[in-house]
Amino acid sequence: MNEVLVTCAALSKRYGSKPALSGVNLQLGRGRIVGLLGPNGSGKTTLIKILCGLLQPTGGSVAIDGQPICPYTKSIVSYLPDRMYFADWMTAADLFDLFADFYADFDRNKAQAMCVSLGVTPGDRIKTMSKGTKEKVQLVLVMARKAQLYLLDEPIAGVDPAARDFILGTILTNYNENGTVMISTHLISDIEKVLDEAIFLKDGQVVLHDTVDEIREREGKSVDALFREIFRAGNYYDGGVF
Amino acid sequence: MEWSFSDDRPIWQQLTEQITLRILKGEYPAGSRLPAVRELAAQAGVNPNTMQRAMAQLEQNGLAVSSRTAGRTVTDDITVIQQVRRERAHEAVAQYLNIIRELGYCQADAITFLKEVLQQHE
Numbered sequence: 001m002n003e004v005l006v007t008c009a010a011l012s013k014r015y016g017s018k019p020a021l022s023g024v025n026l027q028l029g030r031g032r033i034v035g036l037l038g039p040n041g042s043g044k045t046t047l048i049k050i051l052c053g054l055l056q057p058t059g060g061s062v063a064i065d066g067q068p069i070c071p072y073t074k075s076i077v078s079y080l081p082d083r084m085y086f087a088d089w090m091t092a093a094d095l096f097d098l099f100a101d102f103y104a105d106f107d108r109n110k111a112q113a114m115c116v117s118l119g120v121t122p123g124d125r126i127k128t129m130s131k132g133t134k135e136k137v138q139l140v141l142v143m144a145r146k147a148q149l150y151l152l153d154e155p156i157a158g159v160d161p162a163a164r165d166f167i168l169g170t171i172l173t174n175y176n177e178n179g180t181v182m183i184s185t186h187l188i189s190d191i192e193k194v195l196d197e198a199i200f201l202k203d204g205q206v207v208l209h210d211t212v213d214e215i216r217e218r219e220g221k222s223v224d225a226l227f228r229e230i231f232r233a234g235n236y237y238d239g240g241v242f
Numbered sequence: 243m244e245w246s247f248s249d250d251r252p253i254w255q256q257l258t259e260q261i262t263l264r265i266l267k268g269e270y271p272a273g274s275r276l277p278a279v280r281e282l283a284a285q286a287g288v289n290p291n292t293m294q295r296a297m298a299q300l301e302q303n304g305l306a307v308s309s310r311t312a313g314r315t316v317t318d319d320i321t322v323i324q325q326v327r328r329e330r331a332h333e334a335v336a337q338y339l340n341i342i343r344e345l346g347y348c349q350a351d352a353i354t355f356l357k358e359v360l361q362q363h364e
Contacts, residue, residue: 033289165287173284193253193288213252213292222249 002066005030005149005180006051011060012204013046020046021204024060030148031177033194035212035223036184038201039231044184045082047201048151051182052079064149075104078147082154082184084134088127092120092137099141111144114170132159139167143174150181156190168194189224198223200230243269245286253288257296258303265305265316266327273318276306 006028013021021043028034036044049055050062053069064073086095092115099106115122118136126134135158142150152171156164164187172194175181185191188198192212200208207230208215212223219226243264247256261282264270276297277285283293297314300306304322308314317323342352 031291169284169287172287172290173280193247193286193292196289196291213254213295216250216252220250225249 001178003029005065007061007063008047009061011047011050011062012058013043013050013055014058019204021050021057024204024206026199026206026209028180028182028197030180032196033171033175033181033183035188035191035195035198036182036201037186037188037198037223037227038184039186042201043204044201045153046204048079048153048182048184051149052077052151076148078103078142078145078150080138080142080150080152080155082157084126084138086126086138089125091125092122092140095126095137095141096122099145103145105146106141107144107146110174111140114140114144114174118166118170132163135159136163136167139170143170146176146179148179150175150179152181152183154185155183156185156187161190164190188227189222192223195223200227202231243267245288254292254295254299257286257288257293258299261296261300262303262305262326263330265323266330270316272316272320272323274316275312276314276316278313 004027006026008024008026011021011024011026012019024043024047036047038044046055050057051064051069053074062069065076067073090098096106096108096111099111100108112122115137118140120129120133120136120140124133126137129137135155139152139155142152150171155171156167159167168191171181171183183191183195192198195212197209197211198215199206208226215223215226221229243260245257245260247253261270261276265272270276276282279293279297280290283290286293297306301308301314303326304319305317305326306314307317339349339352342349342355347355
């Protein structure tokens with residue numbers, strides 16, 4: 001098991017002529033909760049999709065647990081997409097079967113317990129569920145795996161603030177100590193206190209990667225406030241490379 | 243007591259302060275066992291690593307002791323707790339004096355005001 005879980009070196013991705021990521025260098029350790037923060041179109045989803053093998057990078061390299069993206073890395077990555085991809089006639093319990101088939105590390109008992117605590121009835125069909133409940137089901141599926149890297153793309157966008165706290169609590173109590181959780185969002189103030197590290201993405205580049213405590217100590221302000229400052233002023237933050 | 247955090251300082255420092263306050267208030271009595279880091283982190287809605295750092299600071303301050311068998315406990319040395327309590331009281335008074343000074347009064351006034359308010363409360 002590698003000490004460093006994720007390494008990106010000079011990673012870039014273009015969609016046609018449009019660059020989505022350019023020259024991303026990144027290292028993530030284990031047992032961390034990392035916020036991937038940036039405005040819309042900054043490359044958050046692109047980076048996550050490359051890490052889980054849904055997109056091929058245009059240049060540079062990626063390694064997870066020391067290996068390039070391959071069936072092994074896919075088996076240790078648990079991915080929460082930014083949209084629902086399940087057939088809506090299925091019930092949450094059907095999805096448990098599906099996940100148990102696909103992923104050896106899926107823990108059905110844990111999924112069931114999480115459903116109870118989130119107030120989701122596993123027998124309900126997806127199509128009868130509210131947007132927030134669907135998101136909760138997806139989160140349950142993803143967090144009930146004993147993965148090493150959890151990639152959560154906008155996990156709290158569609159739920160009310162009370163449910164947000166609950167979902168964050170679920171993430172906090174369900175990731176394993178060897179695992180790292182990467183959460184992409186622009187709702188920073190909601191997740192700031194659960195994060196170890198923050199990565200700021202701007203126009204496809206990492207402009208800041210540091211621990212949340214370090215940022216607060218150095219800047220005397222919250223990560224949320226710093227984010228607003230950087231992305232409002234329109235100039236890059238220099239320094240603070242982690 | 244609810245956990246609350248301000249924006250301007252690291253969260254672990256604020257956690258240390260708030261747990262210290264709980265110890266001083268007797269919510270976590272001297273010699274009693276402190277909840278596990280993960281449990282406390284979940285309660286406060288913070289990252290377990292952040293809570294761990296706050297706990298390490300409490301140990302450094304002498305308020306918490308960790309032992310192999312009993313987990314982490316509040317120190318049973320009452321004098322340490324009393325000393326921190328006094329420090330806290332002094333800090334509160336210093337804050338009061340600062341505000342009074344900013345309002346343009348002198349220290350003698352501060353004492354007068356204190357007496358006045360105390361009398362009103364009697």
